[in-house]
Amino acid sequence: MKTKTTFKYAVLMAVVLPAVFTGCSSDENVSKSDYNAGSKSLFLKISNDAPATYAEVAVQGAAPVTFSSGTLYFTDAAGDILDYYTISSAATSGTNIDIAVLTGSGETIQNLPGETKDVYVVGNTTGLPISGNISIVKSKLLQVYSQATITNVNLYGMGTIPATPTTSAIPGVSNDLYSVSLTLAPTVARLELTDITATGVITGFDVAGIFVDSYYSQAAIDGTVDAAYMKINGTNVPAFGNETAEYDVALKGPIYDWYATPLTAVSNVVVPTTASSVWGYNVFAAASPTGSTVPRIIILLRNITATSGSGVTFSGDQFLTIRALKSAGVALEVIKSGEVYNIPAGAFTFDETNLTSVPNMSLIDVTVDVTMASWAPVSVTPEL
Structure with a gap:
Protein backbone atom coordinates (compact mmCIF):
# COMPACT_ATOMS: atom_id res chain seq x y z
CA MET A 1 0.00 0.00 0.00
CA PRO A 186 16.07 30.43 14.95
CA THR A 187 19.50 29.34 16.12
CA VAL A 188 20.30 32.83 17.43
CA ALA A 189 19.19 34.95 20.35
CA ARG A 190 18.77 38.70 20.03
CA LEU A 191 20.14 41.41 22.34
CA GLU A 192 18.49 44.84 22.23
CA LEU A 193 19.43 48.07 24.01
CA THR A 194 16.94 50.95 23.88
CA ASP A 195 18.86 53.82 25.49
CA ILE A 196 21.72 54.73 27.85
CA THR A 197 21.08 57.09 30.79
CA ALA A 198 23.59 58.79 33.11
CA THR A 199 22.81 59.65 36.74
CA GLY A 200 24.83 60.77 39.78
CA VAL A 201 27.19 63.71 39.21
CA ILE A 202 27.51 63.12 35.45
CA THR A 203 26.24 66.06 33.39
CA GLY A 204 27.17 64.91 29.88
CA PHE A 205 28.77 62.12 27.84
CA ASP A 206 29.22 60.74 24.34
CA VAL A 207 28.87 57.14 23.13
CA ALA A 208 31.62 56.16 20.67
CA GLY A 209 30.93 52.43 20.41
CA ILE A 210 28.83 49.51 21.62
CA PHE A 211 30.34 46.00 21.50
CA VAL A 212 29.11 42.49 22.24
CA ASP A 213 31.78 40.51 24.14
CA SER A 214 31.85 36.81 25.07
CA TYR A 215 29.96 35.62 22.01
CA TYR A 216 30.23 32.66 19.60
CA SER A 217 31.83 33.65 16.31
CA GLN A 218 30.51 30.47 14.65
CA ALA A 219 27.83 27.86 15.26
CA ALA A 220 26.40 24.87 13.40
CA ILE A 221 23.28 24.88 11.21
CA ASP A 222 21.41 22.81 13.81
CA GLY A 223 22.20 25.35 16.55
CA THR A 224 25.08 23.47 18.19
CA VAL A 225 27.56 25.87 19.81
CA ASP A 226 31.18 24.99 20.58
CA ALA A 227 33.34 26.65 23.25
CA ALA A 228 36.20 26.68 20.73
CA TYR A 229 34.43 29.52 18.92
CA MET A 230 33.73 31.64 22.00
CA LYS A 231 35.28 35.11 21.58
CA ILE A 232 36.21 36.81 24.86
CA ASN A 233 38.05 40.11 24.53
CA GLY A 234 38.01 40.76 28.26
CA THR A 235 40.16 43.69 29.37
CA ASN A 236 41.84 44.15 26.00
CA VAL A 237 41.32 47.91 25.69
CA PRO A 238 42.59 48.28 22.08
CA ALA A 239 40.11 45.62 20.93
CA PHE A 240 37.15 47.88 21.60
CA GLY A 241 37.80 50.34 18.81
CA ASN A 242 36.81 50.84 15.21
CA GLU A 243 37.68 47.95 12.86
CA THR A 244 40.26 46.24 15.04
CA ALA A 245 41.50 42.68 14.61
CA GLU A 246 38.89 41.55 17.15
CA TYR A 247 36.05 43.64 15.69
CA ASP A 248 36.71 43.91 11.98
CA VAL A 249 34.51 45.55 9.38
CA ALA A 250 32.49 42.35 8.79
CA LEU A 251 31.30 42.51 12.41
CA LYS A 252 30.26 46.17 12.34
CA GLY A 253 26.49 46.21 12.69
CA PRO A 254 26.10 42.48 13.33
CA ILE A 255 28.05 42.45 16.60
CA TYR A 256 29.11 46.05 17.30
CA ASP A 257 28.41 49.67 16.41
CA TRP A 258 30.98 52.43 16.08
CA TYR A 259 30.44 56.17 15.63
CA ALA A 260 33.23 58.23 14.05
CA THR A 261 31.28 61.17 15.41
CA PRO A 262 30.17 59.96 18.85
CA LEU A 263 26.52 60.20 19.86
CA THR A 264 26.04 63.04 22.35
CA ALA A 265 23.69 62.71 25.31
CA VAL A 266 20.64 64.95 25.41
CA SER A 267 19.37 65.50 28.97
CA ASN A 268 21.85 62.78 29.99
CA VAL A 269 20.32 60.17 27.64
CA VAL A 270 21.78 58.69 24.44
CA VAL A 271 19.48 56.93 21.98
CA PRO A 272 20.08 55.38 18.52
CA THR A 273 20.25 57.82 15.63
CA THR A 274 17.02 56.45 14.14
CA ALA A 275 13.88 57.48 16.05
CA SER A 276 11.95 54.77 17.92
CA SER A 277 14.68 52.20 17.32
CA VAL A 278 17.09 50.06 19.36
CA TRP A 279 20.64 48.81 19.12
CA GLY A 280 20.16 45.15 18.22
CA TYR A 281 22.55 42.21 17.82
CA ASN A 282 21.84 38.58 16.88
CA VAL A 283 24.15 36.10 18.64
CA PHE A 284 24.39 32.32 18.48
CA ALA A 285 22.95 30.53 21.52
CA ALA A 286 22.06 26.97 22.46
CA ALA A 287 18.39 26.01 22.51
CA SER A 288 16.14 25.67 25.54
CA PRO A 289 16.41 24.29 28.14
CA THR A 290 20.23 24.21 28.09
CA GLY A 291 21.01 27.67 26.77
CA SER A 292 24.52 29.11 26.65
CA THR A 293 26.77 31.80 28.12
CA VAL A 294 25.28 35.26 28.63
CA PRO A 295 27.28 37.73 26.47
CA ARG A 296 28.53 41.03 27.87
CA ILE A 297 27.82 44.41 26.32
CA ILE A 298 30.73 46.89 26.40
CA ILE A 299 30.03 50.61 25.88
CA LEU A 300 32.84 53.07 25.14
CA LEU A 301 32.19 56.60 26.45
CA ARG A 302 34.03 59.85 25.71
CA ASN A 303 33.84 63.51 26.75
CA ILE A 304 32.30 62.79 30.15
CA THR A 305 31.56 65.80 32.32
CA ALA A 306 30.46 66.14 35.96
CA THR A 307 28.98 68.81 38.20
CA SER A 308 31.53 71.49 39.07
CA GLY A 309 31.19 71.04 42.83
CA SER A 310 31.59 67.28 42.80
CA GLY A 311 35.35 67.21 42.46
CA VAL A 312 34.95 64.32 40.02
CA THR A 313 36.89 64.39 36.75
CA PHE A 314 37.34 61.87 33.97
CA SER A 315 40.48 61.39 31.92
CA GLY A 316 40.33 59.76 28.51
CA ASP A 317 37.98 57.00 27.37
CA GLN A 318 35.79 55.20 29.89
CA PHE A 319 33.93 51.90 29.66
CA LEU A 320 30.62 50.52 30.89
CA THR A 321 30.14 46.75 31.08
CA ILE A 322 26.71 45.09 31.16
CA ARG A 323 27.52 41.68 32.60
CA ALA A 324 24.16 40.18 33.51
CA LEU A 325 20.54 40.24 32.42
CA LYS A 326 17.80 39.98 35.00
CA SER A 327 14.27 38.78 34.44
CA ALA A 328 11.75 39.41 37.21
CA GLY A 329 14.66 40.31 39.50
CA VAL A 330 16.56 37.06 38.90
CA ALA A 331 19.84 37.02 36.97
CA LEU A 332 19.71 34.81 33.90
CA GLU A 333 22.30 32.06 33.99
CA VAL A 334 22.07 31.48 30.22
CA ILE A 335 20.51 32.92 27.09
CA LYS A 336 18.56 30.70 24.69
CA SER A 337 18.19 30.69 20.94
CA GLY A 338 14.88 32.01 19.71
CA GLU A 339 14.57 34.56 22.51
CA VAL A 340 14.85 38.36 22.43
CA TYR A 341 16.46 40.13 25.39
CA ASN A 342 15.34 43.74 25.24
CA ILE A 343 16.69 46.32 27.71
CA PRO A 344 13.74 48.74 27.62
CA ALA A 345 13.76 52.52 27.79
CA GLY A 346 15.13 53.80 31.09
CA ALA A 347 16.25 50.35 32.30
CA PHE A 348 19.95 50.93 31.71
CA THR A 349 21.32 53.68 33.94
CA PHE A 350 24.83 54.29 35.22
CA ASP A 351 26.70 56.73 37.43
CA GLU A 352 30.32 57.71 38.00
CA THR A 353 31.03 54.59 40.08
CA ASN A 354 30.30 52.31 37.13
CA LEU A 355 32.94 53.82 34.85
CA THR A 356 36.37 52.26 34.37
CA SER A 357 39.29 52.91 32.03
CA VAL A 358 39.36 49.16 31.26
CA PRO A 359 36.33 47.11 30.07
CA ASN A 360 34.91 44.18 32.02
CA MET A 361 35.99 45.60 35.38
CA SER A 362 32.99 47.34 37.01
CA LEU A 363 29.99 45.20 36.11
CA ILE A 364 26.39 46.34 35.73
CA ASP A 365 23.30 44.10 35.92
CA VAL A 366 20.25 45.22 33.97
CA THR A 367 16.60 44.17 33.75
CA VAL A 368 15.36 43.05 30.35
CA ASP A 369 12.14 42.09 28.66
CA VAL A 370 12.52 38.57 27.31
CA THR A 371 10.51 37.45 24.31
CA MET A 372 10.01 33.91 23.08
CA ALA A 373 10.98 32.34 19.79
CA SER A 374 8.44 34.12 17.64
CA TRP A 375 10.31 37.20 18.80
CA ALA A 376 7.69 37.86 21.49
CA PRO A 377 8.91 39.41 24.82
CA VAL A 378 9.30 38.37 28.49
CA SER A 379 10.94 40.64 31.14
CA VAL A 380 14.66 41.10 31.99
CA THR A 381 17.01 43.72 33.61
CA PRO A 382 20.55 45.13 32.81
CA GLU A 383 23.21 45.29 35.52
CA LEU A 384 26.49 47.25 35.76
Whole structure:
Protein backbone atom coordinates (compact mmCIF):
# COMPACT_ATOMS: atom_id res chain seq x y z
CA MET A 1 0.00 0.00 0.00
CA LYS A 2 1.24 3.52 -0.77
CA THR A 3 1.55 5.82 2.17
CA LYS A 4 1.12 9.53 2.66
CA THR A 5 2.88 11.95 4.99
CA THR A 6 1.48 15.21 6.29
CA PHE A 7 3.95 17.87 7.39
CA LYS A 8 3.09 20.63 9.84
CA TYR A 9 5.12 23.78 10.45
CA ALA A 10 5.20 26.38 13.18
CA VAL A 11 7.08 29.67 13.15
CA LEU A 12 9.03 29.45 16.41
CA MET A 13 6.59 29.26 19.31
CA ALA A 14 3.54 29.81 17.14
CA VAL A 15 0.75 27.22 17.04
CA VAL A 16 1.48 24.34 14.68
CA LEU A 17 -0.65 24.64 11.58
CA PRO A 18 -3.31 21.96 11.03
CA ALA A 19 -2.73 19.51 8.20
CA VAL A 20 -5.60 20.22 5.82
CA PHE A 21 -5.49 18.54 2.46
CA THR A 22 -5.92 20.73 -0.60
CA GLY A 23 -6.34 19.46 -4.12
CA CYS A 24 -2.93 20.24 -5.57
CA SER A 25 -1.99 18.59 -8.81
CA SER A 26 0.25 15.61 -8.16
CA ASP A 27 1.83 16.05 -11.59
CA GLU A 28 3.33 19.36 -10.47
CA ASN A 29 4.98 17.95 -7.41
CA VAL A 30 6.26 14.47 -8.18
CA SER A 31 9.50 13.64 -6.36
CA LYS A 32 12.70 13.77 -8.36
CA SER A 33 13.12 9.98 -8.39
CA ASP A 34 10.77 7.11 -9.15
CA TYR A 35 10.15 5.00 -6.08
CA ASN A 36 8.51 1.65 -5.56
CA ALA A 37 4.99 1.08 -4.32
CA GLY A 38 6.07 1.63 -0.72
CA SER A 39 6.06 5.41 -1.12
CA LYS A 40 4.92 8.34 1.00
CA SER A 41 3.50 11.78 0.31
CA LEU A 42 3.57 15.02 2.27
CA PHE A 43 1.42 18.13 2.63
CA LEU A 44 3.41 21.27 3.42
CA LYS A 45 2.15 24.68 4.50
CA ILE A 46 4.18 27.51 6.06
CA SER A 47 3.40 30.88 7.64
CA ASN A 48 5.22 34.02 6.58
CA ASP A 49 5.47 37.54 8.00
CA ALA A 50 7.02 40.87 7.15
CA PRO A 51 10.78 41.12 7.73
CA ALA A 52 12.73 43.41 10.04
CA THR A 53 16.38 44.44 10.01
CA TYR A 54 19.28 44.59 12.46
CA ALA A 55 21.19 47.33 14.29
CA GLU A 56 19.05 50.44 14.86
CA VAL A 57 15.56 49.04 14.29
CA ALA A 58 12.14 49.07 15.88
CA VAL A 59 11.89 46.93 19.01
CA GLN A 60 11.39 43.39 17.78
CA GLY A 61 8.59 42.56 20.20
CA ALA A 62 6.28 39.72 19.23
CA ALA A 63 6.79 39.85 15.46
CA PRO A 64 7.71 36.45 13.96
CA VAL A 65 11.04 35.77 12.34
CA THR A 66 10.62 35.70 8.57
CA PHE A 67 11.04 32.45 6.64
CA SER A 68 11.95 33.54 3.11
CA SER A 69 13.76 30.54 1.61
CA GLY A 70 15.08 27.14 2.63
CA THR A 71 15.80 23.50 1.99
CA LEU A 72 13.52 20.59 2.83
CA TYR A 73 15.18 17.21 3.45
CA PHE A 74 13.82 13.68 3.80
CA THR A 75 16.08 11.05 5.38
CA ASP A 76 16.02 7.40 6.40
CA ALA A 77 16.68 6.04 9.89
CA ALA A 78 20.46 6.30 9.35
CA GLY A 79 20.21 9.96 8.37
CA ASP A 80 20.97 9.43 4.69
CA ILE A 81 19.30 12.05 2.50
CA LEU A 82 16.72 10.29 0.29
CA ASP A 83 15.18 13.37 -1.28
CA TYR A 84 15.15 17.15 -0.95
CA TYR A 85 13.46 20.29 -2.24
CA THR A 86 14.54 23.90 -2.33
CA ILE A 87 12.04 26.47 -1.10
CA SER A 88 12.15 29.85 -2.83
CA SER A 89 10.14 32.43 -4.76
CA ALA A 90 10.63 30.48 -8.00
CA ALA A 91 7.70 28.57 -9.48
CA THR A 92 6.96 25.09 -8.18
CA SER A 93 8.94 22.44 -10.05
CA GLY A 94 10.37 18.96 -9.57
CA THR A 95 13.17 20.46 -7.47
CA ASN A 96 11.64 23.63 -6.00
CA ILE A 97 8.57 24.53 -3.97
CA ASP A 98 7.24 28.06 -4.42
CA ILE A 99 7.17 29.78 -1.04
CA ALA A 100 4.10 31.77 -2.12
CA VAL A 101 2.22 28.49 -2.51
CA LEU A 102 3.51 27.19 0.81
CA THR A 103 2.39 30.33 2.60
CA GLY A 104 -0.95 30.22 0.80
CA SER A 105 -2.86 27.04 0.00
CA GLY A 106 0.01 24.65 0.69
CA GLU A 107 1.67 22.04 -1.51
CA THR A 108 1.43 18.25 -1.71
CA ILE A 109 4.64 16.28 -2.31
CA GLN A 110 4.14 12.71 -3.47
CA ASN A 111 6.20 9.55 -4.00
CA LEU A 112 8.76 9.94 -1.26
CA PRO A 113 10.68 6.72 -0.53
CA GLY A 114 8.87 4.30 1.74
CA GLU A 115 11.85 4.24 4.11
CA THR A 116 11.59 8.00 4.74
CA LYS A 117 11.69 8.48 8.50
CA ASP A 118 12.71 12.06 9.33
CA VAL A 119 11.94 15.49 7.91
CA TYR A 120 14.38 18.41 8.22
CA VAL A 121 13.94 22.05 7.25
CA VAL A 122 16.71 24.65 7.13
CA GLY A 123 15.46 28.17 6.54
CA ASN A 124 17.17 31.33 5.28
CA THR A 125 20.53 29.59 4.71
CA THR A 126 21.73 28.70 1.20
CA GLY A 127 24.59 26.71 -0.31
CA LEU A 128 23.84 23.55 1.68
CA PRO A 129 24.71 19.95 0.69
CA ILE A 130 21.90 18.05 -1.01
CA SER A 131 23.26 14.52 -0.76
CA GLY A 132 25.07 12.30 1.70
CA ASN A 133 24.12 12.20 5.37
CA ILE A 134 22.08 14.90 7.06
CA SER A 135 24.85 15.21 9.66
CA ILE A 136 26.90 17.05 7.02
CA VAL A 137 24.13 19.65 6.75
CA LYS A 138 23.57 19.91 10.49
CA SER A 139 27.25 20.44 11.28
CA LYS A 140 27.94 23.09 8.63
CA LEU A 141 29.30 26.19 10.38
CA LEU A 142 27.78 29.66 10.06
CA GLN A 143 29.58 32.92 10.86
CA VAL A 144 27.94 35.28 13.33
CA TYR A 145 28.03 38.15 10.83
CA SER A 146 25.85 36.08 8.47
CA GLN A 147 23.02 36.38 11.03
CA ALA A 148 22.88 40.17 11.01
CA THR A 149 19.31 40.61 9.76
CA ILE A 150 16.20 39.06 11.22
CA THR A 151 15.07 38.33 7.68
CA ASN A 152 18.02 36.00 7.20
CA VAL A 153 18.65 34.39 10.57
CA ASN A 154 19.20 30.67 10.28
CA LEU A 155 16.12 28.55 11.06
CA TYR A 156 16.26 24.85 11.83
CA GLY A 157 13.75 22.14 12.65
CA MET A 158 13.24 18.40 12.37
CA GLY A 159 10.42 15.94 12.88
CA THR A 160 10.00 12.16 12.81
CA ILE A 161 7.29 10.33 10.88
CA PRO A 162 5.32 8.06 13.24
CA ALA A 163 4.97 4.33 12.58
CA THR A 164 1.18 4.53 12.31
CA PRO A 165 -0.73 6.57 9.70
CA THR A 166 -2.92 9.37 11.00
CA THR A 167 -5.55 8.84 8.31
CA SER A 168 -5.82 6.47 5.38
CA ALA A 169 -6.57 7.27 1.73
CA ILE A 170 -7.31 10.96 1.16
CA PRO A 171 -9.43 11.70 -1.96
CA GLY A 172 -7.18 12.42 -4.92
CA VAL A 173 -4.13 10.88 -3.25
CA SER A 174 -3.79 7.12 -2.99
CA ASN A 175 -1.32 7.09 -0.09
CA ASP A 176 -2.19 6.88 3.58
CA LEU A 177 -1.81 10.11 5.54
CA TYR A 178 0.99 10.41 8.08
CA SER A 179 1.41 13.44 10.37
CA VAL A 180 4.73 15.08 11.24
CA SER A 181 5.05 18.10 13.53
CA LEU A 182 8.18 20.19 13.92
CA THR A 183 9.12 23.63 15.17
CA LEU A 184 11.23 25.71 12.81
CA ALA A 185 13.18 27.95 15.18
CA PRO A 186 16.07 30.43 14.95
CA THR A 187 19.50 29.34 16.12
CA VAL A 188 20.30 32.83 17.43
CA ALA A 189 19.19 34.95 20.35
CA ARG A 190 18.77 38.70 20.03
CA LEU A 191 20.14 41.41 22.34
CA GLU A 192 18.49 44.84 22.23
CA LEU A 193 19.43 48.07 24.01
CA THR A 194 16.94 50.95 23.88
CA ASP A 195 18.86 53.82 25.49
CA ILE A 196 21.72 54.73 27.85
CA THR A 197 21.08 57.09 30.79
CA ALA A 198 23.59 58.79 33.11
CA THR A 199 22.81 59.65 36.74
CA GLY A 200 24.83 60.77 39.78
CA VAL A 201 27.19 63.71 39.21
CA ILE A 202 27.51 63.12 35.45
CA THR A 203 26.24 66.06 33.39
CA GLY A 204 27.17 64.91 29.88
CA PHE A 205 28.77 62.12 27.84
CA ASP A 206 29.22 60.74 24.34
CA VAL A 207 28.87 57.14 23.13
CA ALA A 208 31.62 56.16 20.67
CA GLY A 209 30.93 52.43 20.41
CA ILE A 210 28.83 49.51 21.62
CA PHE A 211 30.34 46.00 21.50
CA VAL A 212 29.11 42.49 22.24
CA ASP A 213 31.78 40.51 24.14
CA SER A 214 31.85 36.81 25.07
CA TYR A 215 29.96 35.62 22.01
CA TYR A 216 30.23 32.66 19.60
CA SER A 217 31.83 33.65 16.31
CA GLN A 218 30.51 30.47 14.65
CA ALA A 219 27.83 27.86 15.26
CA ALA A 220 26.40 24.87 13.40
CA ILE A 221 23.28 24.88 11.21
CA ASP A 222 21.41 22.81 13.81
CA GLY A 223 22.20 25.35 16.55
CA THR A 224 25.08 23.47 18.19
CA VAL A 225 27.56 25.87 19.81
CA ASP A 226 31.18 24.99 20.58
CA ALA A 227 33.34 26.65 23.25
CA ALA A 228 36.20 26.68 20.73
CA TYR A 229 34.43 29.52 18.92
CA MET A 230 33.73 31.64 22.00
CA LYS A 231 35.28 35.11 21.58
CA ILE A 232 36.21 36.81 24.86
CA ASN A 233 38.05 40.11 24.53
CA GLY A 234 38.01 40.76 28.26
CA THR A 235 40.16 43.69 29.37
CA ASN A 236 41.84 44.15 26.00
CA VAL A 237 41.32 47.91 25.69
CA PRO A 238 42.59 48.28 22.08
CA ALA A 239 40.11 45.62 20.93
CA PHE A 240 37.15 47.88 21.60
CA GLY A 241 37.80 50.34 18.81
CA ASN A 242 36.81 50.84 15.21
CA GLU A 243 37.68 47.95 12.86
CA THR A 244 40.26 46.24 15.04
CA ALA A 245 41.50 42.68 14.61
CA GLU A 246 38.89 41.55 17.15
CA TYR A 247 36.05 43.64 15.69
CA ASP A 248 36.71 43.91 11.98
CA VAL A 249 34.51 45.55 9.38
CA ALA A 250 32.49 42.35 8.79
CA LEU A 251 31.30 42.51 12.41
CA LYS A 252 30.26 46.17 12.34
CA GLY A 253 26.49 46.21 12.69
CA PRO A 254 26.10 42.48 13.33
CA ILE A 255 28.05 42.45 16.60
CA TYR A 256 29.11 46.05 17.30
CA ASP A 257 28.41 49.67 16.41
CA TRP A 258 30.98 52.43 16.08
CA TYR A 259 30.44 56.17 15.63
CA ALA A 260 33.23 58.23 14.05
CA THR A 261 31.28 61.17 15.41
CA PRO A 262 30.17 59.96 18.85
CA LEU A 263 26.52 60.20 19.86
CA THR A 264 26.04 63.04 22.35
CA ALA A 265 23.69 62.71 25.31
CA VAL A 266 20.64 64.95 25.41
CA SER A 267 19.37 65.50 28.97
CA ASN A 268 21.85 62.78 29.99
CA VAL A 269 20.32 60.17 27.64
CA VAL A 270 21.78 58.69 24.44
CA VAL A 271 19.48 56.93 21.98
CA PRO A 272 20.08 55.38 18.52
CA THR A 273 20.25 57.82 15.63
CA THR A 274 17.02 56.45 14.14
CA ALA A 275 13.88 57.48 16.05
CA SER A 276 11.95 54.77 17.92
CA SER A 277 14.68 52.20 17.32
CA VAL A 278 17.09 50.06 19.36
CA TRP A 279 20.64 48.81 19.12
CA GLY A 280 20.16 45.15 18.22
CA TYR A 281 22.55 42.21 17.82
CA ASN A 282 21.84 38.58 16.88
CA VAL A 283 24.15 36.10 18.64
CA PHE A 284 24.39 32.32 18.48
CA ALA A 285 22.95 30.53 21.52
CA ALA A 286 22.06 26.97 22.46
CA ALA A 287 18.39 26.01 22.51
CA SER A 288 16.14 25.67 25.54
CA PRO A 289 16.41 24.29 28.14
CA THR A 290 20.23 24.21 28.09
CA GLY A 291 21.01 27.67 26.77
CA SER A 292 24.52 29.11 26.65
CA THR A 293 26.77 31.80 28.12
CA VAL A 294 25.28 35.26 28.63
CA PRO A 295 27.28 37.73 26.47
CA ARG A 296 28.53 41.03 27.87
CA ILE A 297 27.82 44.41 26.32
CA ILE A 298 30.73 46.89 26.40
CA ILE A 299 30.03 50.61 25.88
CA LEU A 300 32.84 53.07 25.14
CA LEU A 301 32.19 56.60 26.45
CA ARG A 302 34.03 59.85 25.71
CA ASN A 303 33.84 63.51 26.75
CA ILE A 304 32.30 62.79 30.15
CA THR A 305 31.56 65.80 32.32
CA ALA A 306 30.46 66.14 35.96
CA THR A 307 28.98 68.81 38.20
CA SER A 308 31.53 71.49 39.07
CA GLY A 309 31.19 71.04 42.83
CA SER A 310 31.59 67.28 42.80
CA GLY A 311 35.35 67.21 42.46
CA VAL A 312 34.95 64.32 40.02
CA THR A 313 36.89 64.39 36.75
CA PHE A 314 37.34 61.87 33.97
CA SER A 315 40.48 61.39 31.92
CA GLY A 316 40.33 59.76 28.51
CA ASP A 317 37.98 57.00 27.37
CA GLN A 318 35.79 55.20 29.89
CA PHE A 319 33.93 51.90 29.66
CA LEU A 320 30.62 50.52 30.89
CA THR A 321 30.14 46.75 31.08
CA ILE A 322 26.71 45.09 31.16
CA ARG A 323 27.52 41.68 32.60
CA ALA A 324 24.16 40.18 33.51
CA LEU A 325 20.54 40.24 32.42
CA LYS A 326 17.80 39.98 35.00
CA SER A 327 14.27 38.78 34.44
CA ALA A 328 11.75 39.41 37.21
CA GLY A 329 14.66 40.31 39.50
CA VAL A 330 16.56 37.06 38.90
CA ALA A 331 19.84 37.02 36.97
CA LEU A 332 19.71 34.81 33.90
CA GLU A 333 22.30 32.06 33.99
CA VAL A 334 22.07 31.48 30.22
CA ILE A 335 20.51 32.92 27.09
CA LYS A 336 18.56 30.70 24.69
CA SER A 337 18.19 30.69 20.94
CA GLY A 338 14.88 32.01 19.71
CA GLU A 339 14.57 34.56 22.51
CA VAL A 340 14.85 38.36 22.43
CA TYR A 341 16.46 40.13 25.39
CA ASN A 342 15.34 43.74 25.24
CA ILE A 343 16.69 46.32 27.71
CA PRO A 344 13.74 48.74 27.62
CA ALA A 345 13.76 52.52 27.79
CA GLY A 346 15.13 53.80 31.09
CA ALA A 347 16.25 50.35 32.30
CA PHE A 348 19.95 50.93 31.71
CA THR A 349 21.32 53.68 33.94
CA PHE A 350 24.83 54.29 35.22
CA ASP A 351 26.70 56.73 37.43
CA GLU A 352 30.32 57.71 38.00
CA THR A 353 31.03 54.59 40.08
CA ASN A 354 30.30 52.31 37.13
CA LEU A 355 32.94 53.82 34.85
CA THR A 356 36.37 52.26 34.37
CA SER A 357 39.29 52.91 32.03
CA VAL A 358 39.36 49.16 31.26
CA PRO A 359 36.33 47.11 30.07
CA ASN A 360 34.91 44.18 32.02
CA MET A 361 35.99 45.60 35.38
CA SER A 362 32.99 47.34 37.01
CA LEU A 363 29.99 45.20 36.11
CA ILE A 364 26.39 46.34 35.73
CA ASP A 365 23.30 44.10 35.92
CA VAL A 366 20.25 45.22 33.97
CA THR A 367 16.60 44.17 33.75
CA VAL A 368 15.36 43.05 30.35
CA ASP A 369 12.14 42.09 28.66
CA VAL A 370 12.52 38.57 27.31
CA THR A 371 10.51 37.45 24.31
CA MET A 372 10.01 33.91 23.08
CA ALA A 373 10.98 32.34 19.79
CA SER A 374 8.44 34.12 17.64
CA TRP A 375 10.31 37.20 18.80
CA ALA A 376 7.69 37.86 21.49
CA PRO A 377 8.91 39.41 24.82
CA VAL A 378 9.30 38.37 28.49
CA SER A 379 10.94 40.64 31.14
CA VAL A 380 14.66 41.10 31.99
CA THR A 381 17.01 43.72 33.61
CA PRO A 382 20.55 45.13 32.81
CA GLU A 383 23.21 45.29 35.52
CA LEU A 384 26.49 47.25 35.76
